[in-house]
Amino acid sequence: MTTIAVDAMGGDHAPRPEVEGAVLAARELGVRVLLVGQTAAVKHELAKHSHRGLDIEVVPASEVITMEDSPTQAFRKKKDSSVHVAAKLVRNGQADGLVSAGNTGAVMAVARFGLGTLPSVDRVALAARFPTARGGVSVLLDVGANVDSKVAHLEQFAIMGEIYYRAIFGTRRPKVALLSIGEEEMKGNELTREAYNRLKQLPINFVGNVEGRDVFAGNVDVIVCDGFIGNVALKISEGVAQLIITMLKNALQSTLSAQVGSLLSRRAFRDFKKKIDYSEYGGAPLLGVRGVAVISHGSSNANAMKNAIRVAAGLARAKTNEKIEQELSAVAAAARP
Amino acid sequence: MTTIAVDAMGGDHAPRPEVEGAVLAARELGVRVLLVGQTAAVKHELAKHSHRGLDIEVVPASEVITMEDSPTQAFRKKKDSSVHVAAKLVRNGQADGLVSAGNTGAVMAVARFGLGTLPSVDRVALAARFPTARGGVSVLLDVGANVDSKVAHLEQFAIMGEIYYRAIFGTRRPKVALLSIGEEEMKGNELTREAYNRLKQLPINFVGNVEGRDVFAGNVDVIVCDGFIGNVALKISEGVAQLIITMLKNALQSTLSAQVGSLLSRRAFRDFKKKIDYSEYGGAPLLGVRGVAVISHGSSNANAMKNAIRVAAGLARAKTNEKIEQELSAVAAAARP
Numbered sequence: 001m002t003t004i005a006v007d008a009m010g011g012d013h014a015p016r017p018e019v020e021g022a023v024l025a026a027r028e029l030g031v032r033v034l035l036v037g038q039t040a041a042v043k044h045e046l047a048k049h050s051h052r053g054l055d056i057e058v059v060p061a062s063e064v065i066t067m068e069d070s071p072t073q074a075f076r077k078k079k080d081s082s083v084h085v086a087a088k089l090v091r092n093g094q095a096d097g098l099v100s101a102g103n104t105g106a107v108m109a110v111a112r113f114g115l116g117t118l119p120s121v122d123r124v125a126l127a128a129r130f131p132t133a134r135g136g137v138s139v140l141l142d143v144g145a146n147v148d149s150k151v152a153h154l155e156q157f158a159i160m161g162e163i164y165y166r167a168i169f170g171t172r173r174p175k176v177a178l179l180s181i182g183e184e185e186m187k188g189n190e191l192t193r194e195a196y197n198r199l200k201q202l203p204i205n206f207v208g209n210v211e212g213r214d215v216f217a218g219n220v221d222v223i224v225c226d227g228f229i230g231n232v233a234l235k236i237s238e239g240v241a242q243l244i245i246t247m248l249k250n251a252l253q254s255t256l257s258a259q260v261g262s263l264l265s266r267r268a269f270r271d272f273k274k275k276i277d278y279s280e281y282g283g284a285p286l287l288g289v290r291g292v293a294v295i296s297h298g299s300s301n302a303n304a305m306k307n308a309i310r311v312a313a314g315l316a317r318a319k320t321n322e323k324i325e326q327e328l329s330a331v332a333a334a335a336r337p
Numbered sequence: 338m339t340t341i342a343v344d345a346m347g348g349d350h351a352p353r354p355e356v357e358g359a360v361l362a363a364r365e366l367g368v369r370v371l372l373v374g375q376t377a378a379v380k381h382e383l384a385k386h387s388h389r390g391l392d393i394e395v396v397p398a399s400e401v402i403t404m405e406d407s408p409t410q411a412f413r414k415k416k417d418s419s420v421h422v423a424a425k426l427v428r429n430g431q432a433d434g435l436v437s438a439g440n441t442g443a444v445m446a447v448a449r450f451g452l453g454t455l456p457s458v459d460r461v462a463l464a465a466r467f468p469t470a471r472g473g474v475s476v477l478l479d480v481g482a483n484v485d486s487k488v489a490h491l492e493q494f495a496i497m498g499e500i501y502y503r504a505i506f507g508t509r510r511p512k513v514a515l516l517s518i519g520e521e522e523m524k525g526n527e528l529t530r531e532a533y534n535r536l537k538q539l540p541i542n543f544v545g546n547v548e549g550r551d552v553f554a555g556n557v558d559v560i561v562c563d564g565f566i567g568n569v570a571l572k573i574s575e576g577v578a579q580l581i582i583t584m585l586k587n588a589l590q591s592t593l594s595a596q597v598g599s600l601l602s603r604r605a606f607r608d609f610k611k612k613i614d615y616s617e618y619g620g621a622p623l624l625g626v627r628g629v630a631v632i633s634h635g636s637s638n639a640n641a642m643k644n645a646i647r648v649a650a651g652l653a654r655a656k657t658n659e660k661i662e663q664e665l666s667a668v669a670a671a672a673r674p
Contacts, residue, residue: 133580144518147526181481181568189484189565212572216580228526229569231518232562235549236570240577243470243553248585 001032001055002313005086005095006305008037008045009064010102012298018101019045021305026054028306031313034059034095037082061085067298071105075113083107087114090291096316097292099283099308101300108145111286111293118321120328123149124288125157125227126295127164128234132218139165140179140215140223144231145286154178154195154224155202159327160287161222162204167318168311173205174221179229180209191226199224202331282307285315288324292316338369338392339650342423342432343642345374345382346401347439349635355438356382358642363391365643368650371396371432374419398422404635408442412450420444424451427628433653434629436620436645438637445482448623448630455658457665460486461625462494463564463632464501465571469555476502477516477552477560481568482623491515491532491561492539496664497624498559499541504655505648510542511558516566517546528563536561539668619644622652625661629653 283296
């Protein structure tokens, strides 16, 4: 049975959504969940749910990393944090993966240094999911584990992203693209022009450059970029979505007929908000670490936590890391003279 | 009187919105407009509007640059295109600025090489406007005139952006920020960390790093970044907005009550769509060229064209280029040992 360690103290509303998400995951997905955190708080929350017969266990961790902690501080000083203990469970083989809605920088630091990197991987990558106009999902990586990526790193991101997409979405030959500022091969900056040349030689379904708007168009599956660019892209998307919701709310309160209209279409709006809500899309895996680490949004609700657990279990079951090792070593071997 | 040369053949629906926008601008803004393009088509369109007493003139240009033309091809081969002729009018002093809704790359090439760059400017920058949650506007530059910017270029973008913002929005001390992936000085990549250090020494109101989401938050006025990043940011924002409108439309057609609700709130939606419609925000000036060049969205309507003409006239009247020259030479002089 797949076992996932869940950081019960990570998110903005911890441990409520973490515990509820764990209960849902154990019930619906048939995974075993280790809820890691301050025992009293976690047990108090767990008591609110009927969880008889479910494979859920509470693992104590005395410290909590906050959103204010710097990643290095958190990694070095809070050795008994729920994230550290979750990572330890993965390292010791007691769990197949971990999920945290905590401070992204801190979770990345603990996962990267606490779990270590796969032998063939030079840089780990955070892979975020985006909803698309076609109703599917596109994956963008890296969205912030690195800055100043080299061509060799983008090459590894492409391979890791492709394997991740196959594992989670079952697409046999995901379309992999490079994020640039024009579709033609020569468009882009120094990094992307060189990367284009290398990606087209890889044993993946590389379809060329795409532009920013294609992240949401659904015409490609995996989009590769440097972590600085990816992080700006992620944050700017959140900014636009937030702005649009605010504007829409204001517009719908502006006149009486709009208010009545808004009441009548309340359910449609709820569905709509749910669709553009990133927390619905589960978490972002940190690809390239030994073991599985999935980071979800700080504002994750129980459903988002369940989905993140689903992703972690899916990656573990699909033996993603073995595949990453295999393919990266094959590419490295092919490149040797 | 300020004279603006308008590329009448540029946009997706040319010359209709161009001509109507010119009529509106001449009537409401008191500018003189030279409509540049194929005489018959432009005059035919102009005849649909009452323009007696308005200072509008048609200037012939035989060729049309299409969205399919490559920038270099368009620049070299279509010497009698409406964009080339508009640029010539600016170069010869017959117009104070030009506006085009045409192929962005081609217009940039013609403006940059046809008009030339200001003596103190190393790289021109395209400055896009974004609506903010506070109801104001933020300006992001560069959004695609360059890639692989150096620190000295970002420094010039900051100064040009600040002068532009002051000229158009009347803010005495616009807040200038650097686009990065965290607020702290040490967050970011090599380029932004070094740029941070230089920007804080400039005689501008530099407020530090901001993240992607701040582009729409309205807490800063001018945001500086490399053109590759800026272009991805611009396109991704368009992608999100497009996706959200599609999803909202679908949600509102899903049930009868939602349909009725949507009918009742029709006007609110129209206002909302107008607010998030980038074309409403006029054009993006290409800062740093000799003369004024404003590039608007290909799908610009008459109102967007009018607004772009307003921006061009505003930049000309505020003597933006003289100020850019002054400030950049002062900064260069201060940097000399």
